[in-house]
Amino acid sequence: MKPEKLLEHPLATHKLTLGCPVLDRCLGGGIPCNSVTELVAESSCGKTQFCLQLALFAQLPPSHGGLSASSLYLHTEFPFPFRRLHQLAHSFSSSHRNLIAPDPCEDVYVHAVHDAHQLLDIMPHIESFLASSKTRLPVRLIVIDSIAALFRGEFDNTPLDLKRRSSLFFKISGKLKLLAKTFGLAVVVTNQVVDFMGAIEGINGLRVGNLSSLHSSGRRVCPALGLAWSNCVNSRFFLSRNEEIVRRENNGSEDNLCRQTKRRLDVVFAPHLPQSSCEFVITKQGVFGVDR
Amino acid sequence: MEVGRLPLSASQRGKLISAGYTTLASLSSLSPSHLARDLRIPESEAFEILRVASLGCRLEQPDKRTAIVNGGQTAWEILNEEKLYPRITTSCADLDNILGGGINCKEVTEIGGVPGIGKTQLGIQLAVNVQIPADYGGLDGKAVYIDTEGSFMVERALQIAEASVLDMSQYNELLRKESRACQIKIQPTDILEKIYYFRICSYTEQIALINYLDKFISEHKDVKIVVIDSVTFHFRQDFEDLALRTRLLGGMALKLMNLGKKYNLAVVIFNQVTTKCTEGSFQLSLALGDSWSHSCTNRVILYWNGDERNAYIDKSPSLRSASASFSVTSKGIRNSASNHKRIKLM
Numbered sequence: 001m002k003p004e005k006l007l008e009h010p011l012a013t014h015k016l017t018l019g020c021p022v023l024d025r026c027l028g029g030g031i032p033c034n035s036v037t038e039l040v041a042e043s044s045c046g047k048t049q050f051c052l053q054l055a056l057f058a059q060l061p062p063s064h065g066g067l068s069a070s071s072l073y074l075h076t077e078f079p080f081p082f083r084r085l086h087q088l089a090h091s092f093s094s095s096h097r098n099l100i101a102p103d104p105c106e107d108v109y110v111h112a113v114h115d116a117h118q119l120l121d122i123m124p125h126i127e128s129f130l131a132s133s134k135t136r137l138p139v140r141l142i143v144i145d146s147i148a149a150l151f152r153g154e155f156d157n158t159p160l161d162l163k164r165r166s167s168l169f170f171k172i173s174g175k176l177k178l179l180a181k182t183f184g185l186a187v188v189v190t191n192q193v194v195d196f197m198g199a200i201e202g203i204n205g206l207r208v209g210n211l212s213s214l215h216s217s218g219r220r221v222c223p224a225l226g227l228a229w230s231n232c233v234n235s236r237f238f239l240s241r242n243e244e245i246v247r248r249e250n251n252g253s254e255d256n257l258c259r260q261t262k263r264r265l266d267v268v269f270a271p272h273l274p275q276s277s278c279e280f281v282i283t284k285q286g287v288f289g290v291d292r
Numbered sequence: 293m294e295v296g297r298l299p300l301s302a303s304q305r306g307k308l309i310s311a312g313y314t315t316l317a318s319l320s321s322l323s324p325s326h327l328a329r330d331l332r333i334p335e336s337e338a339f340e341i342l343r344v345a346s347l348g349c350r351l352e353q354p355d356k357r358t359a360i361v362n363g364g365q366t367a368w369e370i371l372n373e374e375k376l377y378p379r380i381t382t383s384c385a386d387l388d389n390i391l392g393g394g395i396n397c398k399e400v401t402e403i404g405g406v407p408g409i410g411k412t413q414l415g416i417q418l419a420v421n422v423q424i425p426a427d428y429g430g431l432d433g434k435a436v437y438i439d440t441e442g443s444f445m446v447e448r449a450l451q452i453a454e455a456s457v458l459d460m461s462q463y464n465e466l467l468r469k470e471s472r473a474c475q476i477k478i479q480p481t482d483i484l485e486k487i488y489y490f491r492i493c494s495y496t497e498q499i500a501l502i503n504y505l506d507k508f509i510s511e512h513k514d515v516k517i518v519v520i521d522s523v524t525f526h527f528r529q530d531f532e533d534l535a536l537r538t539r540l541l542g543g544m545a546l547k548l549m550n551l552g553k554k555y556n557l558a559v560v561i562f563n564q565v566t567t568k569c570t571e572g573s574f575q576l577s578l579a580l581g582d583s584w585s586h587s588c589t590n591r592v593i594l595y596w597n598g599d600e601r602n603a604y605i606d607k608s609p610s611l612r613s614a615s616a617s618f619s620v621t622s623k624g625i626r627n628s629a630s631n632h633k634r635i636k637l638m
Contacts, residue, residue, distance in 0.1 A: 001508075003436070032445070035445075167531075170526075174525070208407050212598075231407055234442055271443040271445050
């Protein structure tokens with residue numbers, strides 16, 4: 001065993017761009033390689049949008065913030081959003097014409113996973129797939145969208161089942177981190193939220209990370225899978241959406257409220273980042289940060 | 293073979309043995325220049341070998357000392373020895389205060405807390421601070437950093453190292469007003485170079501590395517801190533046999549403790565927080581169970597108090613239980629900002 005020379009590492013970890021300079025600035029350059037990054041959000045906040053965008057931008061050369069790599073997209077929620085990927089790929093390839101292959105969809109490998117045991121079972125296959133280098137570009141990004149869906153059924157709320165479940169978390173995370181380290185991968189997992197129940201404060205209300213409480217759609221929420229899973233990821237980012245009244249319109253007798261959805265990205269914890277946040281919008285072309 | 297037991301580097305030991313010096317007696321009446329000629333090494337190195345040998349010789353002959361067992365010391369000797377060695381500062385004065393001046397050498401300190409509380413930050417800070425030169429009250433040592441979770445980021449370590457160098461040069465300027473102090477020559481990259489970084493991907497690797505550390509540190513004597521971030525991660529994966537896990541962890545803790553004593557270095561272990569189910573109600577506690585909690589000399593728990601990060605001495609043979617606030621800034625671990633305000637108000 002030999003210690004690794006820190007100076008031989010690049011002084012800044014390789015980062016995968018999110019495809020938007022504002023978002024990149026917020027996250028210190030993007031999603032770090034050799035590390036597991038988690039995106040937590042309730043449904044329709046844009047988790048999958050981020051993931052699809054990352055899968056495309058990974059194909060850019062490093063000079064443009066990418067990894068010159070293809071990606072492996074493990075989806076556990078059905079159906080896989082092929083149409084949206086195609087739409088994003090279209091605008092992506094027209095804006096980066098000379099940097100990538102004509103059809104960027106070809107460099108996104110999609111695989112469906114139904115439960116946690118299946119994920120563990122296919123890990124050796126994933127490893128040999130990564131090592132085989134049969135792909136046009138080497139795989140440098142693994143997305144699991146979402147990890148929470150793998151544990152939906154099967155597990156009860158009894159101490160024994162919870163213990164079994166958390167040992168699975170650590171197993172999955174250990175494997176992912178091993179792959180990340182061996183192949184220099186960026187690993188992105190998405191996670192859902194559960195509503196915060198005031199009745200069992202103490203455990204459920206336990207503060208993890210920079211924000212004392214997480215709010216989305218006006219409700220207090222906390223990441224699914226509990227404290228055990230929080231220990232399994234290196235960085236956690238929280239996406240939220242909140243309806244805000246932007247202006248009041250008074251035409252005659254009717255009082256019209258103009259509402260707008262405000263989306264936000266927060267750094268909950270990350271070893272390399274201070275607390276920061278950024279607003280973003282989702283358009284036809286993808287996810288973009290809003291500079292304020 | 294007596295020479296084999298001396299705390300020398302493997303190459304030196306090899307040279308001694310191949311030149312025929314196998315017993316301590318054979319070295320006792322030798323001059324450094326003679327030994328230097330025999331082994332073809334510089335005289336300074338020969339001198340060092342003879343010094344180590346004479347030390348070893350003294351330990352072999354207990355009748356000259358008051359100790360009952362070889363290598364035994366009286367409490368008085370230990371106390372005096374402890375005063376000689378500075379502690380490793382955390383860069384947060386309040387935290388240092390409750391720790392009795394910082395992390396102590398020869399002791400195993402366990403630090404636990406929820407994700408995002410700053411465990412890794414504290415680990416990087418200690419790995420940097422152990423290198424503070426003796427002129428600035430530091431140990432001028434090196435660090436072994438064992439990363440089991442992959443949370444160590446070189447860019448963050450560099451950032452903390454830069455802040456540390458800046459602090460030292462500012463301190464230098466303050467000193468220079470009274471007397472001429474030497475210019476600070478440390479570069480942040482030098483600090484990175486003195487952190488021996490090991491990335492561990494399974495529990496077998498972790499055990500193997502702990503076993504190997506003894507050899508590694510005997511060859512790198514200037515290592516003054518071993519940081520394990522975290523001891524827990526791989527041991528929460530797949531252990532059907534919890535008795536086996538307890539035995540493995542117990543053995544590992546024992547080795548770390550011996551390492552700390554033998555080489556006079558600090559061992560800092562990070563642990564995770566888990567929920568413990570006792571009689572139907574859930575409580576928070578550090579992971580790895582009750583028997584593990586006996587394995588460390590000191591136990592510090594990091595927790596949130598409102599918006600402030602706090603540390604609490606949970607267990608220590610010599611420190612009273614106390615808590616202090618700290619904050620994680622771009623420069624690393626520092627005093628809590630609200631505390632500053634309080635002081636300014638007074």
